[in-house]
Amino acid sequence: MSLRFLEIDHVTKHFPAPDGGAEVCVFRDVAFSLEQGEFVTMVGHSGCGKSTLLNIIAGLERASGGGVVLEGREITRPGIDRMVVFQNFSLMPWMTVFDNIRLAVRAAYPSWDRHRVAAHVQRYVDMVGLTGAERKRPAALSGGMRQRVGLARAFSTAPKLLLLDEPFAQIDALTRGLIQDELIRMWTAGRNTVFMVTHDVDEAILLSDRVALMTRGPEARLAEIVDIDIARPRERAALIEDPEYLRLRTHILRFLVEGARLAPAEDHAPAAMERLAVSPG
């Protein structure tokens, strides 16, 4: 067996039923792998357990069956080699922007002296365009700015694996585009391996090398992994015209709209857009 960078090995997750009855299976037998430097996104309806899978990879939750192996080691607990960018940002509200990032940098580089740490923090503050806001607390920032801090905190530790849990869901559409561009810039510079979870199809295609599609939960399964063969750098404006983009978008949306069942239809002919009026997620 060849050693993959990240191996999601037939992971199953059960949750105890809310009424104390039999356990509910969220997803079953999810298996795929990530190569180093790859950007893979998982798309699925709410309740398919994609965030739960991300938490299992992060080590914040345990799999009920199967396991996750990173560079040949099974993941059993959270670690600084797998930084998470959370949907709700999860910044420490009592710390300034600078201190939030510094907490992570100090944890990642314990041997560095304070000047080196401060310079490193400042570099990432500048990188996400928050210069001047270092002394502000998260409560004084907009959602977009907070997630910039979240991204800076995650990238500043140079993690082996970056886990993005619907990072742009709580950010308005205009800002979202800007921060997605920043994410791509930082990812291109550092070539981190990224696993992202989202229900925004455009975002998934724009950012990813591959998109994993989950069927509806409970008992969700991995239905298909779609290769995104669009050359980088991808320009948002040019993408809209790209026939390959449209084909992929239609294919994924169709999968989601048609009930996200296993064994998707063989013909990928673009469906009439009216049929896609139902928004996924």
Add this chain to the structure above:
Amino acid sequence: MTRDRLQVVCLSLLIGLAFVLAWQGFAGTKPAGKGIPGPVAVGATAWQMLANPFYSNGPNDKGIGLQLAASLGRLALGYLAASAVAVMLGVTLGLSPLLYRAVNPYIQVLKPVSPLAWMPLFLYTIKDSGQSAILVIFMSSLWPTLANTAFGVASIKRDYLNVASILQLSWLRRLVTVILPAAAPAIVAGLRISVGSAWVAIVAAEMLIGGTGIGYFVWNEWNNLALTSVIFAILAIGLIGVLLDAGLARLSRRLAYTE
């Protein structure tokens, strides 16, 4: 000063003045030396005592400054020790729901016990009245801080602890940079209640143990039938209580955060 605030201050001063006038009128109906002394007599005593607050003419005749300092010294010892223990224990309980639920019944039983009820046990075991008084203060300021800390730590948002786990912070750094700051508003609220109940308890404790302190002073002046001194001491106790609370209110504003 805003208009609203000005109104409050004026009304407040008016109520105070009305009370003092009524008090003087009531006290003036009795001949001097009988009944409750009026505000003028109390004011004269206060003037006298504040002119020389730190004199000492033997064990039964000390200035009010010395008495208050003795009480504040005991308060500091008992309160700081209790706060340290309460915060440590509270963090432990807050982090372990199992332990919290197991220990909570005992806390609930001990919490409503007047701290003075412990006095005989302390006197019997350590045989020192001064240390017993400090332990009474300890008991009086333990529970509010303990309960609030445990609650505050138990209700820290899971997200913050998750970030701490991902960053693999050492337990000390986790405590100092995440747990204590996250629970700080609840902890300080507990510390504020504690300092109030400690200051209430110390007067009673000092009446029992004698020697020095504002509580002993009140009892001693009662024995001397010096009611002007007793009334002045009541005011002084109240003012110091306000100052203690204001100090912690300031701390609470500094440690507050919005999510």
